[in-house]
Amino acid sequence: MTTATLSEFRANQSDYIAAAQKAPVELTSRGAKRRAVVVSPEFFDRAIQALEDQADIADAAKARSENERISHR
Missing domain, CATH: 1.20.5 (Single alpha-helices involved in coiled-coils or other helix-helix interfaces)
Known part of the structure; x- marks a missing residue:
């Protein structure tokens, strides 16, 4: 599973959305706290x-x- 911070996701949304077509992308905040999963x-x-x-x-x-x-x- 790909993991990205919320800041990384905001900066590269299209890349992470494309990655989510193949496997879930976990979004984290403040270190390791999981905030969301994009599928x-x-x-x-x-x-x-x-x-x-x-x-x-x-x-x-x-x-x-x-x-x-x-x-x-």
């Missing part, structure tokens, strides 16, 4: 989908444990 839109979309899938799996497991009917709509 590609595709990475973001996959991450959100994975979180939603995990929530659906957890909801289904809870419904099964409560002997509720599971809708597959």
Whole structure:
């Protein structure tokens, strides 16, 4: 993972955004304090989908444990 300070990011935004298309870019402030991570839109979309899938799996497991009917709509 590429790491840059916020100052470096401001000075070279296009370079870091291009790098984020291949791998996340961690932005730090005041030394090692992580402030943000820049990722590609595709990475973001996959991450959100994975979180939603995990929530659906957890909801289904809870419904099964409560002997509720599971809708597959």
